[in-house]
């Protein structure tokens with residue numbers, strides 16, 4: 233055995249060790265910050281809502297997200313049964329079958345779709361919260377997610393909840409599902425419109441990338457568009473590389489393209505928070521202003537109606 237064979241064997245061994253690493257939300261007890269390069273101990277990060285000392289925001293696991301936004305207990309809105317997540321039986325020959333990838337996403341996240349939807353109280357307001365899970369295929373939006381989103385929207389309208397919140401962290405429409413996935417753009421737009429028609433204030437929160445068809449559909453339909461922290465990036469329809477190809481160069485692309493400051497500068501979002509810990513209070517404050525305004529609008533209309541009736545009665549007598 234020469235030294236080349238020995239090194240090859242070591243290389244195979246190392247690859248095998250890496251393959252055996254568990255895949256999931258908490259792979260190790262240490263997290264490396266991509267901004268300041270500090271290595272943080274996971275239990276410390278959890279205590280600080282997954283925020284590094286330099287204020288970089290790591291992904292917040294969806295379950296923890298729901299626990300932090302709801303006042304106490306919440307009820308999960310399950311996805312509808314028997315929705316085929318892979319209606320085209322998509323397959324890349326000799327490489328992979330798409331359904332196998334979906335099975336892997338389900339195993340890693342414990343979810344049936346990339347969404348986790350729940351209802352409960354947020355600062356004493358009755359709310360439905362929809363949260364994308366980036367661990368589920370980068371939060372892509374396919375046929376199963378479409379139906380899950382619609383079910384949560386119907387629930388919100390039927391129960392006449394006070395507020396509707398969507399936490400976006402999505403790479404866009406699921407390209408493996410063709411037009412069945414693309415129909416989600418129209419469906420989610422209709423859903424948000426119906427929620428707004430029912431008088432329910434709606435909040436979109438960009439917690440991570442919001443791209444492609446998700447960016448180009450329901451995201452901008454909300455009453456309030458909020459960015460969770462200054463370090464959120466990739467709020468765009470297509471990335472810098474694709475955009476540069478279309479524009480035949482990067483000269484026309486601003487440095488802050490798709491970043492939280494860039495999006496704010498373009499007037500596409502209403503507010504960027506300093507810290508995700510401010511999220512719940514900010515939503516509650518904004519919602520209470522809108523709901524009070526709505527209440528006073530209704531009582532003003534009732535008062536005018538009563539006054540008109542009194543005038544009619546007095547003029548008749």
Ligand SMILES: [Zn+2]
Pocket residue numbers: 265266267268269270284285286287288
């Ligand atoms: Zn950091």
